[in-house]
Amino acid sequence: MEECRSCIKSGERCGTNTATERFSCFCSNGTYESTCPVLAPDARTNGQAPAEAPSRGIGTKSPLYIGIGVATGGMILFMAIILYCFYKNKLRQVLYKGLETDKEIETFIKHHGSITPKRFSYSQVKSMTDSFVRKLGQGGFGTVYKGKLRGDTLVAVKLLNSSKGNGEEFINEVASISRTSHINIVTLLGFCYEGNKRALIYEFMSNGSLDKLLGNNKNVSTEGINLTWDKLYQIAVGIARGLEYLHKGCNTRILHFDIKPQNILLDDNFCPKISDFGLSKLCLKRESIVSMMAARGTIGYIAPEVFIRNFGDISYKSDVYSYGMMLLEMVRGKNKNSTYEASQSSEVYFQDQVYKLIEDGYGEGIYSQLKDEDKQTVRKMALVGVWCIQTDPKQRPSMGRVIEMLEGSIEAFPIPQKPFLFSPTTSPHHSLSILSST
Numbered sequence: 001m002e003e004c005r006s007c008i009k010s011g012e013r014c015g016t017n018t019a020t021e022r023f024s025c026f027c028s029n030g031t032y033e034s035t036c037p038v039l040a041p042d043a044r045t046n047g048q049a050p051a052e053a054p055s056r057g058i059g060t061k062s063p064l065y066i067g068i069g070v071a072t073g074g075m076i077l078f079m080a081i082i083l084y085c086f087y088k089n090k091l092r093q094v095l096y097k098g099l100e101t102d103k104e105i106e107t108f109i110k111h112h113g114s115i116t117p118k119r120f121s122y123s124q125v126k127s128m129t130d131s132f133v134r135k136l137g138q139g140g141f142g143t144v145y146k147g148k149l150r151g152d153t154l155v156a157v158k159l160l161n162s163s164k165g166n167g168e169e170f171i172n173e174v175a176s177i178s179r180t181s182h183i184n185i186v187t188l189l190g191f192c193y194e195g196n197k198r199a200l201i202y203e204f205m206s207n208g209s210l211d212k213l214l215g216n217n218k219n220v221s222t223e224g225i226n227l228t229w230d231k232l233y234q235i236a237v238g239i240a241r242g243l244e245y246l247h248k249g250c251n252t253r254i255l256h257f258d259i260k261p262q263n264i265l266l267d268d269n270f271c272p273k274i275s276d277f278g279l280s281k282l283c284l285k286r287e288s289i290v291s292m293m294a295a296r297g298t299i300g301y302i303a304p305e306v307f308i309r310n311f312g313d314i315s316y317k318s319d320v321y322s323y324g325m326m327l328l329e330m331v332r333g334k335n336k337n338s339t340y341e342a343s344q345s346s347e348v349y350f351q352d353q354v355y356k357l358i359e360d361g362y363g364e365g366i367y368s369q370l371k372d373e374d375k376q377t378v379r380k381m382a383l384v385g386v387w388c389i390q391t392d393p394k395q396r397p398s399m400g401r402v403i404e405m406l407e408g409s410i411e412a413f414p415i416p417q418k419p420f421l422f423s424p425t426t427s428p429h430h431s432l433s434i435l436s437s438t
Helices: 002-010 062-111 122-128 168-178 229-249 319-338 347-360 365-368 372-388 399-405
Strands: 013-017 022-027 030-032 117-122 135-138 142-148 154-160 188-194 197-203 252-254 264-266 272-273 282-283
Touching: 002 013, 002 022, 002 264, 030 135, 062 197, 117 122, 117 142, 122 142, 122 188, 122 197, 168 188, 168 197, 229 252, 229 264, 229 272, 229 319, 229 372, 319 372, 319 399, 347 372
Parallel strands: 117 188
Antiparallel strands: 013 022, 022 030, 135 142, 142 154, 154 197, 188 197, 252 282, 264 272
């Protein structure tokens, strides 16, 4: 049994060999009498290297992939934090700016309560317009709807765009018109201010805006409207009186900065009224020059000095320029409704026609077909228009002088030089939305 113990100690199995009938040690590499022999390390695998245990990792490159993944994830997280902080700060600025604007408007209303018109709630505005179903027109700062007050008084409700401007156009409108009282200035009957819901309520003008009569508004029919040269002349004089009042008749001088046919409204009797004071600027009467950080107005009617400061100082003469351009547009636009062909009416051709009319009183094209009385009216309007659009602001007349020229004899006034910039626009009229000023 000693042999069997030795076999078992060597880690193998001991048993009886049936061939020899003796105890034997059954080893992994054969049968031996007592113990298994000591083998070389690789003997049990027949000289082969032991099989490598299967790996449970992701390969030898796993540290590199892990590093790239961690770096990418960290970068994405960093960018997300940056964007979050940026937009959070942006939102805070917008909200703060909105709160500051609200505070400014409320302060203005409180301090000017004696001159501001009636304040309406937004629900009242919705009620007077039947929930904004009768649209009259649309401009750069809002949409105009037809409405009705109690007592069947018709009104025009201008609903300001909440995304436009910072409230300056609202304050400008209320502050400017509230200071006026003139037959040629539209009357502001009330306003609404509830956060970003802002509206202005005006007297209703049944004949719409002047551009409709001039044929600039293709969506409005002028059928049934008899627009004579005398009627157009009276409209021109009325606008001049309104501007002269803004410049000299108020306690505070008001510069409109957006005189154009779209902003001239006509009542039942075609009496013109200046409207839309969103770009206006107030200044003391003794101050003839104002400063602005950016241009304001409508392309085609903006005075040269407003966008190129080398042409001169910005003043009430800038409104005179806009009036002159509108006056020439009235001379030109009246002919759009007759045999005057737009294909012929290049800017140079129109300028030559106007100067021919001014110089010899005869004119060419459609002007040669006018009656003598109408020809004198058109010539006078053209002469005043060219004086008003002189490139040098100092050469332009005041609005008081313009009225004298329109109502006086044309022979009393010399023929002006052709302006360096002379181009009555026929393109769509859009007001510049830049309102920053000092």
